[in-house]
Amino acid sequence: MIEDVSLEVEVGGVRLSHPVLLASGVLNETAHSMIRVVDVGGAAGVVTKSISLDEKMGHRNPTVVELPTGLLNSMGVPNPGMEEYSKEVLMFKERLPQTPIILSLYGESVEEFEKLARAAKELPVEAVEVNLSCPNREEGGLTFGTRPEMVYNAVRAVRRGFPRGVWVKLTAQVGDVVEVAKEAQRAGADALVAINTLKGMAIDPLLAMPVLANKTGGYSGPGIKPVALRVVWELSSSEEIYIPVVGVGGIETGIDAVEFMMAGASAVEVGSAVRSRGIEVFRAIMDEIRMFLIENGYSSVKEIIGLALDVEKAMSREEVI
Amino acid sequence: MGRWPDREVVRVVDKWEEGRDISSMKVVSEREAWGEFTPGQFALLWIPKVDEIPLSPADVKEREQGWEILFTVKVVGEATKVLSDLGIGAPLGLKGPLGRGYELDYRGKVVGVGGGSGAPSVLSALFKAEREGGRGVLLLGAKTVEELPYRDWVGELGVDVRYSTDDGTLGKKGFVTALLEEMLEKELEGDEQFVVCGPEVMMVAVRDMALKRGLNVQFSLERYIKCGIGICDACTISGYRVCRDGPVFPLSTILKMEEFGKVKRGPSGKRELL
Ligand SMILES: Cc1cc2nc3c(=O)[nH]c(=O)nc-3n(C[C@H](O)[C@H](O)[C@H](O)COP(=O)(O)OP(=O)(O)OC[C@H]3O[C@@H](n4cnc5c(N)ncnc54)[C@H](O)[C@@H]3O)c2cc1C
Numbered sequence: 001m002i003e004d005v006s007l008e009v010e011v012g013g014v015r016l017s018h019p020v021l022l023a024s025g026v027l028n029e030t031a032h033s034m035i036r037v038v039d040v041g042g043a044a045g046v047v048t049k050s051i052s053l054d055e056k057m058g059h060r061n062p063t064v065v066e067l068p069t070g071l072l073n074s075m076g077v078p079n080p081g082m083e084e085y086s087k088e089v090l091m092f093k094e095r096l097p098q099t100p101i102i103l104s105l106y107g108e109s110v111e112e113f114e115k116l117a118r119a120a121k122e123l124p125v126e127a128v129e130v131n132l133s134c135p136n137r138e139e140g141g142l143t144f145g146t147r148p149e150m151v152y153n154a155v156r157a158v159r160r161g162f163p164r165g166v167w168v169k170l171t172a173q174v175g176d177v178v179e180v181a182k183e184a185q186r187a188g189a190d191a192l193v194a195i196n197t198l199k200g201m202a203i204d205p206l207l208a209m210p211v212l213a214n215k216t217g218g219y220s221g222p223g224i225k226p227v228a229l230r231v232v233w234e235l236s237s238s239e240e241i242y243i244p245v246v247g248v249g250g251i252e253t254g255i256d257a258v259e260f261m262m263a264g265a266s267a268v269e270v271g272s273a274v275r276s277r278g279i280e281v282f283r284a285i286m287d288e289i290r291m292f293l294i295e296n297g298y299s300s301v302k303e304i305i306g307l308a309l310d311v312e313k314a315m316s317r318e319e320v321i
Numbered sequence: 322m323g324r325w326p327d328r329e330v331v332r333v334v335d336k337w338e339e340g341r342d343i344s345s346m347k348v349v350s351e352r353e354a355w356g357e358f359t360p361g362q363f364a365l366l367w368i369p370k371v372d373e374i375p376l377s378p379a380d381v382k383e384r385e386q387g388w389e390i391l392f393t394v395k396v397v398g399e400a401t402k403v404l405s406d407l408g409i410g411a412p413l414g415l416k417g418p419l420g421r422g423y424e425l426d427y428r429g430k431v432v433g434v435g436g437g438s439g440a441p442s443v444l445s446a447l448f449k450a451e452r453e454g455g456r457g458v459l460l461l462g463a464k465t466v467e468e469l470p471y472r473d474w475v476g477e478l479g480v481d482v483r484y485s486t487d488d489g490t491l492g493k494k495g496f497v498t499a500l501l502e503e504m505l506e507k508e509l510e511g512d513e514q515f516v517v518c519g520p521e522v523m524m525v526a527v528r529d530m531a532l533k534r535g536l537n538v539q540f541s542l543e544r545y546i547k548c549g550i551g552i553c554d555a556c557t558i559s560g561y562r563v564c565r566d567g568p569v570f571p572l573s574t575i576l577k578m579e580e581f582g583k584v585k586r587g588p589s590g591k592r593e594l595l
């Protein structure tokens with residue numbers, strides 16, 4: 001029996017043919033790779049690499065450590081700067097005019113965010129993702145994302161400059177993520193993205209030194225999934241947060257994605273799983289979501305968004321009993 | 322014993338000069354993965370406190386203590402300089418083998434064309450052909466005789482080695498592509514499998530020769546490598562990741578790369594014209 005289900009979702013002003021997007025920092029330095037992630041990989045859309053006003057070289061190697069439970073990276077936001085990267089955005093849109101592209105912005109001051117937002121306005125991007133959570137640089141990043149008033153100022157600046165979807169990417173490394181998210185929402189954010197990598201490190205026991213040249217880096221992959229899921233659940237269950245949430249962190253399979261959506265995510269982003277399952281991971285996850293929906297009697301992916309938020313309601317489903 | 326990190330600490334067990342600013346060194350790995358090494362694959366060599374750079378083994382041999390890996394380094398900057406100055410016993414971090422190597426029938430005829438830092442990659446294919454009973458021809462080019470590696474010992478390999486130098490100090494005067502052209506004119510049999518690694522202008526010339534004569538050629542490319550495992554996009558040329566989809570690509574793929582011979586990217590991802 002062939003049944004079909006609807007996989008369409010909408011998040012913060014962006015309509016998606018299915019909920020699986022490419023996360024920032026993985027295969028998005030070049031337009032060609034982003035096109036491949038959509039054409040060959042099957043992603044519904046892409047988030048770009050985080051882009052700053054001026055060119056950044058990133059940190060020295062070693063920049064990536066493979067762990068049994070994921071990855072540690074200290075890329076340090078390498079990017080050619082906004083003006084140069086615009087070419088990649090234009091090339092992507094020329095080839096895939098219908099596919100959403102969300103431009104990730106990395107500023108080190110409120111002024112920089114404002115300039116970045118104004119530059120983004122001129123580009124054919126459906127939304128921007130404000131990176132307030134990178135653990136790999138001294139300035140900006142976590143310094144912003146852990147201080148509610150700075151989150152407000154940065155998001156406000158982007159909101160002023162950019163007329164379409166404003167997504168805000170949060171860190172899990174705060175006492176109360178809802179407090180930070182409320183500031184982003186108050187400043188005009190259309191959606192929240194959670195989570196960025198967790199700051200971590202690796203030591204080589206024989207050389208007795210950190211492996212990463214930058215010493216510390218960001219932890220991603222299956223090992224951070226429980227943390228990401230918890231943050232998505234906290235944001236979605238808060239009565240004070242009413243904007244949608246995009247889940248990211250350790251998603252490798254369709255079942256992982258279903259769990260995030262049941263915790264309240266309207267869509268998901270996938271990064272590290274490109275290593276474990278290849279570029280085709282996006283289509284694989286989409287197919288696995290579809291299978292789950294069919295096997296469990298759902299007709300649309302929207303039906304599962306937030307199902308796990310109300311435990312009483314979830315337990316009353318006949319299928320469970 | 323617990324789980325070991327992804328990088329193995331190895332030591333330099335032997336080292337010698339190959340020429341001006343070129344040296345070779347051997348390290349020994351205990352990791353089984355090296356038993357599966359395919360010529361053309363590469364390793365990431367971590368020089369503690371300095372950098373981590375991609376290098377192609379020129380050979381991998383099984384020894385009692387593990388896998389003996391031969392590297393040849395051409396000094397072009399800080400990391401390659403420090404690596405060249407290391408003494409025997411110096412510790413290095415090793416990760417690999419990485420990427421996809423040459424796909425060859427090693428019992429057949431293999432012709433390697435190498436220049437600059439591409440020589441080790443090509444040599445590894447000839448070592449394997451030699452061991453598996455194939456026939457090999459190695460064409461090596463450099464500016465001048467002192468910049469040609471392997472001269473002192475490559476004779477032992479049992480393959481036919483020919484040189485070219487821009488200044489004529491050894492072998493044919495001119496580029497290595499002239500040496501190749503000469504060979505194609507005089508002795509092409511039709512069953513040759515060509516492997517080429519070196520400066521991109523040289524590979525562009527080989528691509529054009531391959532098209533003209535219908536040669537079977539595999540190209541090993543160099544781009545800026547960071548993660549080495551196909552996630553960061555630093556090494557991508559026209560949508561192909563050199564570290565994961567390559568570094569070795571067949572002619573048919575090379576023809577699809579608009580950026581081949583034209584554009585490379587620096588550490589920030591910024592385009593640089595070649
Ligand atoms: C797959 C592959 C295999 C290679 N095999 C060999 C080999 O067997 N022997 C050899 O001598 N060289 C080889 N190289 C080139 C070697 O990696 C570079 O020469 C080396 O990284 C330069 O480092 P540096 O600090 O000395 O130079 P730098 O001063 O840092 O830079 C000099 C130039 O080297 C190149 N370079 C620098 N860092 C990198 C990097 N991380 N990845 C790629 N290129 C870089 C750039 O083009 C740069 O302009 C290989 C490169 C690749 C991609």
Ligand SMILES: Cc1cc2nc3c(=O)[nH]c(=O)nc-3n(C[C@H](O)[C@H](O)[C@H](O)COP(=O)(O)O)c2cc1C
Pocket residue numbers: 023024025026049050071073075077104131134169195196197219220221222224248249250251269270271272273552553
């Ligand atoms: C190599 C690498 C680079 C990254 N670069 C960025 C970045 O530039 N901006 C950003 O917001 N997140 C960046 N991230 C974080 C991811 O977007 C994502 O939030 C995190 O990796 C968790 O998802 P995952 O487990 O699916 O990888 C990067 C992650 C990795 C692995």
Ligand code: FES
Pocket residue numbers: 545546547548549550551552553554555556557562563564565
């Ligand atoms: S070096 Fe990171 S993708 Fe190739």
